[in-house]
Amino acid sequence: MTKLDLLFKKALEVRQNAYAPYSGFKVGAAVLSQGDQIYVGANTENVSYPCGTCAEQSAICAMVANGEYKISDIVIVAQSKNLITPCGACLQRIAEFATTDTKIHLADISGIKKTYQLNDLMPVAFREDLEK
Ligand code: THU
Numbered sequence: 001m002t003k004l005d006l007l008f009k010k011a012l013e014v015r016q017n018a019y020a021p022y023s024g025f026k027v028g029a030a031v032l033s034q035g036d037q038i039y040v041g042a043n044t045e046n047v048s049y050p051c052g053t054c055a056e057q058s059a060i061c062a063m064v065a066n067g068e069y070k071i072s073d074i075v076i077v078a079q080s081k082n083l084i085t086p087c088g089a090c091l092q093r094i095a096e097f098a099t100t101d102t103k104i105h106l107a108d109i110s111g112i113k114k115t116y117q118l119n120d121l122m123p124v125a126f127r128e129d130l131e132k
Contacts (some may be wrong), residue, residue: 011075016065018042029055039063056090077107095125
């Protein structure tokens with residue numbers, strides 16, 4: 001099994017644990033760090049809807065909690081009519097820890113369907129060095 005296959009498998013597995021009673025939409029994410037570790041996350045909703053967290057956010061926080069700050073690859077798994085892309089807020093979260101080599105893999109439950117670089121999905125992420 002390749003590292004990417006394993007990353008997909010982990011994202012698919014963690015998706016099962018998503019807590020999504022309000023939307024009914026389960027999402028799993030798995031991050032491969034530059035340190036070659038895998039961190040997973042699942043969306044976690046709340047009765048106070050805006051308090052919910054996305055799967056990507058959860059996986060990125062797990063990476064940071066382990067003292068790692070660079071994403072090599074991230075796989076996002078959901079099941080819907082159209083392949084999902086990370087929401088705008090999660091693109092900004094990915095941007096914080098991405099490099100020009102970071103790959104964003106979009107998957108449904110049968111496997112990875114598309115791979116992007118951050119620049120494809122968010123060419124002008126907010127950066128604090130923007131000219132004021
Ligand atoms: N969601 C994610 O976890 N990641 C995404 O990239 C898009 C949306 C979650 C948020 C919410 O719990 C549910 O999917 C429906 O929007």
